[in-house]
Amino acid sequence: MTNPVIRPRRLRTSGALRSLASEIRVHPAELVLPMFVREGADARPITSMPGVMQHSIDSARRAVVEAAEAGIGGIMLFGVPEVRDAIGTGATDPKGILNVATRALVDEIGDALVVQTDLCLDEFTDHGHCGVLAADGHVDNDATLERYRDMALAQATAGSALLGLSGMMDGQVAAVRETLDVNGFEDTAVLAYSAKYASAFYGPFREAVASTLVGDRRTYQLDPANRREGVREAQLDIDEGADIVMVKPAGGYLDVLAAVAAMSNIPVWAYQVSGEYAMIEAAAAQGWIDRRRAVEESVLSIRRAGADAVLTYWAVELATWLKEERA
Ligand code: PBG
Helix, strand or coil: CCCCCCCHHHHHCCHHHHHHCCCCCCCHHHEEEEEEEECCCCCEECCCCCCCEEECHHHHHHHHHHHHHHCCCEEEEEEECCCCECCCHHHHCCCCHHHHHHHHHHHHHCCCCEEEEEECCCCCECCCCCCCECCCCCECHHHHHHHHHHHHHHHHHHCCCEEEECCCCCCHHHHHHHHHHHCCCCCCEEEEEEEEECCHHHHHHHHHCCCCCCCCCCCCCECCCCHHHHHHHHHHHHHCCCCEEEEECCHHHHHHHHHHHHHCCCCEEEECCHHHHHHHHHHHHCCCCCHHHHHHHHHHHHHHCCCCEEECCCHHHHHHHHHHHHC
């Protein structure tokens, strides 16, 4: 028996050495907070997402100031309208909740952080799908693109700096890019939810936006079995002119994230979704895991797999912890 010559443990002997040997760090600037703003209502909690609110415009204003003070990079806005219809009229109405909230928050915060908007119809349609329906009930891809073009104009006009295309229609990036460009919004950026999977982990989000969906989104969102197809979707979005591509959910799809990060020549983001949040919160509430360590490790793992930035409901709290640790 000879003693080992190679001893990886050497670099783990002290906190100082471990810190110096650390490959990845999470920084507040690369965190984005998703936020829900509800029309005509006081702020109210979301039961399945403890600590997350459906905001009123006023409480959203306070939250965005707090977010900027914490040093995070941006917010991603979702609107919860009072009235819905077949084509999602509220999404393109300048007086629709998402567009009103966008204007209010841009006005409140300037460019202290990046105000971004979800570009998808599901919060605004009475059937809850991400697009408009054809006569036979299927989601009509090309008719939906026309709605997305109008939605992009409404959001860019309201002051959104980055449009998050989460509807998973074919050709959505090219369509939105073209409409933005011919209307003088060349500088409005596009975040493509490229590899967005038909996931059970969006469960709590459906409560957050009071979703009316019956059925599922499997004819447009990706099959969780498919990694190669996720990479293909990212490549198509890069070719169509996306500024950033995204993988969603994050935790269960780190292999897809790593594959997209390996091929992409533009930033790659990941969305740690509502179910990922709810699972850690629920287990921590039982005392079964250490909440802070689990939150930090979950986001670190997403960064390690290749995400340049992470959308997470813990963005502000995590940024606050990170500041403490550096101080
Ligand atoms: C669709 C959209 C969804 C989420 C973000 N954008 C839901 C869905 O596709 O069903 C989920 C986010 C989350 O679960 O945190 N506009």
